[in-house]
Amino acid sequence: MVDEKDVDLNDFLAFMSRKGLNTTAQRRAIAAAFFDLPGHHTLEEFYQHVAKSNPDIGQTTVYRTLKLLCDAGLAVESHFSDGVARYEVAGPESHHDHLVCLGCGKILEIIDQRIEKLQRELAEQSGFTLSGHVHNLYGLCADCRGTQRQ
Ligand SMILES: [Zn+2]
Numbered sequence: 484m485v486d487e488k489d490v491d492l493n494d495f496l497a498f499m500s501r502k503g504l505n506t507t508a509q510r511r512a513i514a515a516a517f518f519d520l521p522g523h524h525t526l527e528e529f530y531q532h533v534a535k536s537n538p539d540i541g542q543t544t545v546y547r548t549l550k551l552l553c554d555a556g557l558a559v560e561s562h563f564s565d566g567v568a569r570y571e572v573a574g575p576e577s578h579h580d581h582l583v584c585l586g587c588g589k590i591l592e593i594i595d596q597r598i599e600k601l602q603r604e605l606a607e608q609s610g611f612t613l614s615g616h617v618h619n620l621y622g623l624c625a626d627c628r629g630t631q632r633q
């Protein structure tokens with residue numbers, strides 16, 4: 484499993500002050516809620532989560548703060564089979580790929596250093612140095628395979 488606790492609120496606060504941006508109490512609360520929520524969430528899902536403890540924070544503020552977290556490299560936005568943006572906590576050591584179920588939308592995190600290495604080698608053969616990649620595998624999870632008989 485990927486350890487998502489290698490980034491925290493202090494990294495966000497440091498980013499904001501480097502950028503000369505004002506860290507409001509709302510932005511701070513949103514960032515704290517984000518770092519505490521494991522998994523891959525749409526803006527709507529994350530907004531609902533934030534609203535539970537902070538009912539007066541608007542969805543636009545949540546969205547803007549998510550974008551700031553992405554700019555800071557502390558969040559990653561991914562698009563899976565349904566094309567909806569999903570956000571998850573990111574850090575320098577948190578790279579992983581995804582296994583996505585087309586039946587129930589379940590998203591599992593996978594990482595294999597052989598694949599990571601092979602990708603770097605393939606890129607080098609074409610004279611590239613990689614700054615990142617997106618690697619999503621689609622299919623049916625064991626639960627969904629059990630209910631869809633084919
Ligand atoms: Zn499934």
Ligand SMILES: [Zn+2]
Pocket residue numbers: 523571579580581592
């Ligand atoms: Zn992930």
